[in-house]
Amino acid sequence: MFRFSKISVRCYAKDLKFGSEARKAMLTGVDMLTDAVAVTMGPKGRNVVIEQSWGSPKITKDGVTVAKAIDFKDKFQNMGAKLVQDVANKTNEEAGDGTTCATVLARAIAKEGFENISKGANPVEVRKGLMKAVDQLVNELKAMSKTVTTPEEIAQVATIAANGDKTIGKLISDAMKKVGNKGVITVKDGKTLQDELELIEGMKFDRGYISPYFINSAKGAKVEFEKCYILFSEKKISQIQDIVPALELANKYRRPVLILAEDVDGEALTTLVLNRLKVGLQVCAVKAPGFGDNRKNTLRDMAVSTGGVVFGEESALLKLEDIQIQDFGEAEEVTVTKDDTLILRGKGTPEEIEKRIALIQDELEASTSDYEKEKLNERLAKLSTGVAQLKIGGASEVEVNEKKDRVTDALCATRAAVEEGIVPGGGVALLRALKKLDKLKPDNEDQKSGIKIVQKAIRQPISTIIANAGLEPSAIVEKVLASSDINYGYDAMNDVYVNMIEAGIIDPTKVIRTALQDAAGVASLMATTECVVTEIPKEEPAMPGGGGMGGMGGGMGNLKFSKNQVIFFLLSKVAIRCSFTIDCRVGSHQQKPFIHNCRDGSSAKLQDQQFS
Known part of the structure; x- marks a missing residue:
């Protein structure tokens, strides 16, 4: 006998538009979105202020940020805008x-195509x-491309991308x-007014000491070790017998x-602290960074880097109580603060480190998740060259966020330049x-x-840059086209004609x-659109009005507070936690005196309270 479950599907009515009417509605959305994005283009482009659901408005000159922030009430217009958003996101x-x-090119191609x-x-x-035209242009751009090699050229690319x-x-x-060109560079909020570059060599992670009793430095609240043994454990360490063999070897x-380790608590933590304070043993416990598989992988990276093993691995079958001296990792220097840990110059063998790097690179190539790629790149950098942190400073959060957008764009543009080379900027290469x-x-x-659509469209980037500088584009574009010098172009910032590469x-x-x-x-797909289908949202019935309170005819009905409610009140400047019962029905208030013995020996009395 078979049983069939009922499946309810909510269907909405559809709204359809065909032909030129559909394309015109979509183009309206494309136009409005592109107008908002285009004002940011070029050295004299303007900022866009975006309202946010929380916090202060966001000020940005980043095209994709502006595009993502735009939605239209009209569904046909919104559909056109979303397609152009996809262009910006993909790029x-x-x-x-x-x-x-x-975005500017997409609007121009769609408009001419329509x-x-x-x-x-x-x-x-x-x-x-x-x-066909696009393929020809791509081949020409590759032929025109010049390799980036010097730090000066890298700085030029980053400067242009950072406005x-x-x-x-x-x-x-x-x-x-x-x-290095393929090294990991991260962008973070700084703590000063100035931008700073910090190079983190070795293994650094955002976990500090578990107890301040481990501090051994007179220079500040930190732990400093030289020629240090490192014990790695995937599991929590709680029992005293788990930790004593390692301490005996260290001593x-x-x-x-x-x-x-995942954590150190209970008897194990007490033993460590007592040995530190009473015996003077140089020891410190830190929680391993990350969660789940990421934590396990990070521990294994550190073990390979320092020449140790990870206890608790199912495959290794190692127990903490059986630890030998060769199971420890070793590092020349270790610094632990309240917030982070730095391990420098680990004693891992180069062969094992290279194997680990190759394994991570294989995972990186196979991964499709942006989050996973970011974590894998961080692990890769820590095992190889280290991590460069760009700390962006500013007078306010709004200023810092705006600058971070530009730094991120500049960083991505620089990597792209190193990868495929450079061409004259300012829209000249397409021209x-x-x-x-x-x-x-x-x-x-x-x-x-x-x-011909493409021929018209590729004039738009340089025209937009010139228009944002407050000038008429047509004459300037024709003058640039008239020159036989491939690098000849217009500098919109200084209002001069220059060799773009040299400038x-x-x-x-x-x-x-x-x-x-x-x-x-x-x-081009938008231009070939013949029908657009959108949903007509179902009109929800209005909610019925609620009744009044008290004697106003219902609504609250038989309101009763739950028993043993916990309240906080201040009595004689002492915060006291009290527990009491309230029976509060509409129209009949029941009050009972309540006496609670407080922590300081005094009494608190609640009575004659009115509830409404």
Whole structure:
């Protein structure tokens, strides 16, 4: 006998639009979103202030941040806006910068595409011609690209991406010089007004000592060890018998010992503290960083780095009470503060460290999660070159957040430049590739229309930069096109014509390529749209009005507070916790005197209280 469960599905009515009406509604949303994003483009681009559901408004000049913040009430307009948001998001994920350029290109391609299709062009053939043109432009950009090698060129790329901030450019250049082009560089809030670069060599993690009784330094509240043994445990250490063998070995060899475990408490912690205070044994216990599998992997990384083993691993079958001297990890220096731990110059063998690095790199290639990739990169850096931290300072949280957006963009742009090289900036590279499209041979007139769409669209980035500088774009664009020098362009910041490469006005090839490909892919699909379907939200019935309180005719009914409610009140400047029963029904208040003996021996009396 079979049983069938009922499945209820909520269905909403649909609203449909076709043809030019659908495309026009979507284009309205695209236009409004792009207008908001485009004002941030170029050295004289403006900021956008975004209301947030909590805290103060966000001020930003980051295109993708502006795009993500925009929603429209009209569902057809919102659908067009969301498609362009996808362009910005995809470009940001792939290249880390160029989102404003991608948004401007997407609007231009979609707009020209809509016009051509409205005049009767075949949408499929138009898209084919459009993608042919994009492929030709990508090849030309790669041919134009120049390799980035020197710190000065890296600083130039970062400066341009950070909206002309030379301090940020130098900061990123210095960071890459110290940890390498593929090293891990993190961006964090600073604690001063100035931007700072901190290089963390070795293993550093955000866990401090479990007890302040471990402090052994006169220079501050910290623990400092030299030539230190390190004990790693995946499990919690609570029993005294688990810890005594390790302490005996450390005492025998007159070496300090750092214990890294899931937790240390109970008898084990008491034993450690007593040995520290009474015997003078140099010991410190720290909780292992992270949670779950991430904690286990981090412990294994540290064990490999210091030449130790991890107790508690199911595969190793090691018990703490059986510890031998070779099971300890070793490090030249260990510093533990209230908040973090730093392990320097571990004694792990280079061969084992290389194997561990290769394993993490394989995991990194296989991972699809951004969070996992971030954690794997951090682990990789700690095992190899260390981590460079950019601490961004400012006078207020709003200022720091705005600067962090620019630093993150600059960092991503710099990595992209190192990866694929650079081209002249300021929209000039796309303009220079324009002439190559004249040589393309389309199969039919509709494909030719697609090529012309791209020819018009790639003028938009430089035109937007010039317009944001308060000038008329057409004359300047034509003057740049008239020059035979591939690097000749317009410096919008200083209002002069210059050699863009020599002036340091450059763009990463990867950023421009990605922006062009992503914009063309989505915008060409939008242009071929014939029908748009949205949901009509179901109208919910209004909630019935509530009744009055007390004698106002219902609503509260038979209101009763639960028994043993805990309240706090102040009596003779002493906070007292009291427990009492209230029976509070509408129209009949029952009050009983209540006497509670307080902690200080006095009494508190509650009576004649009125509840309404």
